Amino acid sequence: MSEPxxxxxxxxxxxxxxxxxxxxxxQIDLEIQPGEIFGIIGLSGAGKSTLVRCxxxxxxxxxxxIVVNGQHLAWVEEDGRQSFIxxxxxxxxxxxxxxxxQGFNLLMQxxxxxxxxxxxELCGVPAAEARKRAEELxxxxxxxxxxxxxxxxxxxxxxxxxxxxxxxxxxxxVLLCDEATSALDxxxxxxxLELLKDLNHKLGVTVVVITHQMSVIEEICTRVAILDxxxxxxxxxxxxxxxxxTTDAARRLVYPGGVSVQQYPAGTHAxxxxxxxxxxxxxxxxxxxxxxxxxxxILGADTRNIDGKAFGTMLLGLPDDPNDAARALSYIRSQxxxxxxxVEYHV
Amino acid sequence: xxETISAFWADYGNVLIEGxxxxxxMVVLSTVLAYVIGVPLGVALIVTQPxxxxxxxxxYGVLGWIVNIGRSLxxxxxxxxxxxxxxxxxxxxxxVRGAIPPLVISAAPFVARMxxxxxxxxxxxxxxxxxxxxxxxxQIVRKVYLPEAMPSLVLGGAISVVTILxxxxxxxxxxxxxxxxxxxQYGHNRGITSLMWVTVVxxxxxxxxxxxxxxxxxxxxDKRLK
Numbered sequence: 001m002s003e004p005x006x007x008x009x010x011x012x013x014x015x016x017x018x019x020x021x022x023x024x025x026x027q028i029d030l031e032i033q034p035g036e037i038f039g040i041i042g043l044s045g046a047g048k049s050t051l052v053r054c055x056x057x058x059x060x061x062x063x064x065x066i067v068v069n070g071q072h073l074a075w076v077e078e079d080g081r082q083s084f085i086x087x088x089x090x091x092x093x094x095x096x097x098x099x100x101x102q103g104f105n106l107l108m109q110x111x112x113x114x115x116x117x118x119x120x121e122l123c124g125v126p127a128a129e130a131r132k133r134a135e136e137l138x139x140x141x142x143x144x145x146x147x148x149x150x151x152x153x154x155x156x157x158x159x160x161x162x163x164x165x166x167x168x169x170x171x172x173x174v175l176l177c178d179e180a181t182s183a184l185d186x187x188x189x190x191x192x193l194e195l196l197k198d199l200n201h202k203l204g205v206t207v208v209v210i211t212h213q214m215s216v217i218e219e220i221c222t223r224v225a226i227l228d229x230x231x232x233x234x235x236x237x238x239x240x241x242x243x244x245x246t247t248d249a250a251r252r253l254v255y256p257g258g259v260s261v262q263q264y265p266a267g268t269h270a271x272x273x274x275x276x277x278x279x280x281x282x283x284x285x286x287x288x289x290x291x292x293x294x295x296x297x298i299l300g301a302d303t304r305n306i307d308g309k310a311f312g313t314m315l316l317g318l319p320d321d322p323n324d325a326a327r328a329l330s331y332i333r334s335q336x337x338x339x340x341x342x343v344e345y346h347v
Numbered sequence: 348x349x350e351t352i353s354a355f356w357a358d359y360g361n362v363l364i365e366g367x368x369x370x371x372x373m374v375v376l377s378t379v380l381a382y383v384i385g386v387p388l389g390v391a392l393i394v395t396q397p398x399x400x401x402x403x404x405x406x407y408g409v410l411g412w413i414v415n416i417g418r419s420l421x422x423x424x425x426x427x428x429x430x431x432x433x434x435x436x437x438x439x440x441x442x443v444r445g446a447i448p449p450l451v452i453s454a455a456p457f458v459a460r461m462x463x464x465x466x467x468x469x470x471x472x473x474x475x476x477x478x479x480x481x482x483x484x485x486q487i488v489r490k491v492y493l494p495e496a497m498p499s500l501v502l503g504g505a506i507s508v509v510t511i512l513x514x515x516x517x518x519x520x521x522x523x524x525x526x527x528x529x530x531x532q533y534g535h536n537r538g539i540t541s542l543m544w545v546t547v548v549x550x551x552x553x554x555x556x557x558x559x560x561x562x563x564x565x566x567x568x569d570k571r572l573k
Contacts, residue, residue, distance in 0.1 A: 091483060092481065105475065110494070
């Protein structure tokens with residue numbers, strides 16, 4: 001495995017002091033690899049925004065080490081003092097690790113083109129060259145024709161596209177997305193996520209996505225960390241976390257309003273089936289009926305399609321006949337990438 | 348009617364033209380100079396405030412204190428109190444020249460607060476975005492705060508101009524010249540009430556024009572409205 005592009009060790013952030021102190025982040029360890037799309041998910045107040053803002057030092061951690069692209073932004077001295085990179089050096093680093101925001105944060109008195117030129121103006125790129133690159137970037141995000149428009153004339157999705165073009169202007173290695181789609185409707189969210197995925201492929205830019213929506217993680221992330229109460233509850237490949245959530249925090253996020261068995265009548269024979277990444281279009285229930293002649297009842301389902309693979313859980317009501325039920329269960333268990341367990345009932 | 352007007356104009360036309368001219372000079376010069384001092388002060392207040400881009404408790408405290416002192420001195424008192432310094436600065440404490448230093452000293456802290464208010468309306472997220480792109484504090488002031496706040500700064504400009512106009516009338520009481528001094532010398536001291544009312548009308552027209560022009564200007568440059 002190559003050198004991680006973002007390396008965080010023992011990172012803590014405390015707001016305030018004494019009795020009113022809030023531990024927003026508590027001893028976080030995290031490694032993000034170059035070129036991946038890494039998700040950080042958590043409920044409101046979990047500390048995910050603080051964590052991502054530590055990655056470019058918009059927020060200064062109370063203690064811990066942050067290394068971005070081989071450069072130390074924060075570290076602990078041998079005597080235990082917390083040190084940070086100088087302001088001047090930080091400004092250089094920030095050209096390599098840019099950010100997009102929930103509120104877009106465009107300059108309202110500048111045209112889209114001038115907004116994209118802005119980071120290049122900051123580091124002294126000649127105006128003609130900046131303009132040319134800004135035009136290319138607007139084309140890349142599909143807003144070539146809006147170059148002369150002002151942000152107030154754009155929709156939310158278009159504003160975020162301009163913000164993405166602006167964030168890419170300095171050819172960053174890392175793009176941080178702080179709830180970048182939370183203010184957008186589902187369709188627009190999908191199109192922005194597609195764009196991020198596309199840019200990740202085309203430019204190789206590492207993308208860090210902060211979100212409270214599992215669907216965002218599913219759609220684009222390769223790996224995910226689940227943040228809960230300022231600590232990382234679980235981290236790993238999205239598929240793995242999704243199919244075997246081991247912590248409460250993970251379960252809450254993976255099965256939102258999850259499949260609950262309590263609402264079904266006592267005596268129902270049921271089996272909980274987990275799909276762990278088989279092909280999404282494998283018709284399990286239909287083939288069960290055809291191959292075994294057993295009809296099952298779908299009591300609840302929460303399945304998702306991630307990169308063409310099926311994930312999620314389904315709760316099936318089995319026939320009353322014990323033989324039929326046993327046949328169905330063994331059939332389900334024989335399928336690839338599917339696990340099944342019988343469910344106890346407590347009404 | 349017409350004869351009355353032309354007779355009035357024959358008597359006082361020159362006085363009114365001269366007074367209007369003096370008022371204009373005082374207002375324009377004082378406003379420009381007050382902004383030369385007030386804008387950096389207002390910017391410094393925003394930059395050094397606790398949530399600012401370069402927080403500095405000491406400097407913020409001292410600047411805030413200076414501005415508050417300047418704002419708490421009534422213009423009429425400041426005008427008289429600093430006369431010796433005014434004489435030292437511009438050679439005289441009367442006339443248009445003598446009025447400029449107290450007008451500027453009084454208006455600059457007012458302008459600083461107006462600028463501070465306008466800049467504080469700039470979305471903190473936009474400032475943060477600029478920081479995240481590696482903008483220096485000076486770049487943030489020049490490329491984010493001032494341009495983003497411009498429509499609001501222009502509207503504040505109208506308030507500053509009208510306030511300074513009111514000050515010039517007070518300065519007129521101690522011989523600064525301008526429309527205010529005409530109203531007092533002719534209108535009040537010599538009992539020519541018609542002339543006093545004419546200066547009042549002139550002042551009203553002046554304020555209306557200033558407000559209209561600044562409103563138009565602010566709307567014209569504000570790209571959020573399009």
